[in-house]
Amino acid sequence: MSAAPIRSGSEYDPSSWPEAKQNPGFAGDSGEFVQLSESDIRGTAYVGQRPAHGGHASVAGTMPYQVATSRADAPLFTGEHEDRLEKVIGRYPDRQAALLPALHLAHEIRGYLAPETMDEVAGRLQLPPAYVRGVATFYTMYNLAPVGKYLIQVCTNISCNLCGGDAVLEAFLKHTGTEPGEISANGLWTVMEVECLGACGFPTAVQINEHYYENVRPESVPAILERLT
């Protein structure tokens, strides 16, 4: 199925886009770079499974932010998650500095930050609730409302835009049957536009939950969705 809408102008003219599969940003295969596996590109073999307790305190704040297993009613800071937060707090001269890591952790657990979740974070760190809400709403990675199991964020900033970012966005919307920001009927997908992901040489860059997909073309969208389901 051809997903790319018919447009004029070179932004939508694939002949002006660099060849897909040129660089090993991962979009389902590693293109010409046969010596590199997906694991090599993403570093998954080296990283292994990061432990729920956060590993060494220096890096306990390395949170995945958005995962497919989040649950809106899961308890917040218990067990290994509480251990992780304790370790993080110990790395800064004051407790307030652990606010972003604590919000990340809450986001990872619940998938978004409801006002009550922010208040719980405030309680845990002994910060004023209004302050925590003010900080949480400043940052774009925190969803303030639930999203689908997979949050698909398509970069439409300049470099990706020059190489089909808008068409990739449209392809994701079309194949998930959604409008931007809404949850698909099966609960699986939410598609949004995002600002530059810092992967501009691998256009179009797409972030799906915590992972990047790069060199994405409109025609590669169905395979990516299939891989996730």
Next chain:
Amino acid sequence: MSYPYRHPSEVRLLSEHFGNPQARTLKGWEALGGYKALRKALGMTPADIVNEVKASGLRGRGGAGFPTGMKWSFMPKKEPGTPHFLVCNADESEPGTFKDRELMRWTPHALIEGCLVGAHAINSEHAYIYIRGEFFEAAQIMARAIEEAYAAGYIGKNIFGSGIDLDLTLHIGAGAYICGEETGLLNSLEGRRGEPRVKPPYPAIAGAFRYPTAVNNVESLIAAAQVVENGAEWYKQYGTEKSVGTKLFCVSGHVKRPGNYEVPLGFNFKEFIYDICGGTPSGRAIKAVIPGGSSVPILTADELDIGMDYESMAAAGTMLGCGSVIVMDEGVNIVKQVRRMVDFYSHESCGQCTPCREGTSWSSKILKRIEQGRGTPDDLDTLLEISDNMSGKTICVLSDAAAAPIISSIQKFRGDYLA
């Protein structure tokens, strides 16, 4: 074929090991000669390190190009009980920039070394790496590498028996371009909204947690460690007299081979785009090039026969910035692309300063009108007036950055606006 495309004109000091998964591991990194810089630095006094980096002429790679050694020399004398902090800026969110992520995901131990060398140079016992939240995969690789280095005793207490203690903490951002601005970054690190601070005081006096702090870009720190390891004279063999060394250039947009390329500063820009990056995929002529990230003035195809160094770019009326080259071919509608950039700045403005907050949103509206063919003859003058009002009047230079593409595109691509 190795990753990314290697070109014979490249000089790979920073990027030699991109695409080699072995280089990620502590063992692999040491086998490639890693951790020599740290060993050497811990045997030097902080003042000697600062002097060496100063002598090399290395300039910050995060955008402003301020000399790294000089920045470190502004740190006050260490007083007992007053901690100093080194903060590595790994927020990388200037549209067109994707070098720090590559450095971190392929050579994490290089950044660890860079941070520890920098920390020792400014008498800091604790360094933070502030990495943008979207870079989860790169952050995980950094995390694993930091754990390995702690386990080996390369970070922590009494490193290599030197009696020197250095800690390193990874801090994850949460999505806000403005946190790349160094004082916005410090506020964010402290658990606040990432709003830039009024300067002075500068971070060297009151930075992270109000203590003396140096904020350095990822690439700057890795280059500084190489300078310490190999000496200033070694580094000065690359580049020009005033723009010393090599630099990673991130190329995106309409080129055959986008990606990161490392060349000595001063390399010919035209040769770079046509030879190294292969020119345009469509064979169409190049229309415009942004040489240093979305915040710098645009060049036309006729203005490319210049050196890729700080001075030549400034002489051409633009900036080297963070080395992010965005190429656009003849099919591009400049108004649309400028509008897209201004939308970005409007979205990312923290809102503290009126000229920035209002200026970006007005400009965006006017640009959209022009793009849709509903512009009025006065619109260009209004845009220039707004842009003028946005430049040099705000807490940080995001506002100036948003105005730069508007002003330069109206000057150079007036035809696109009138079409």
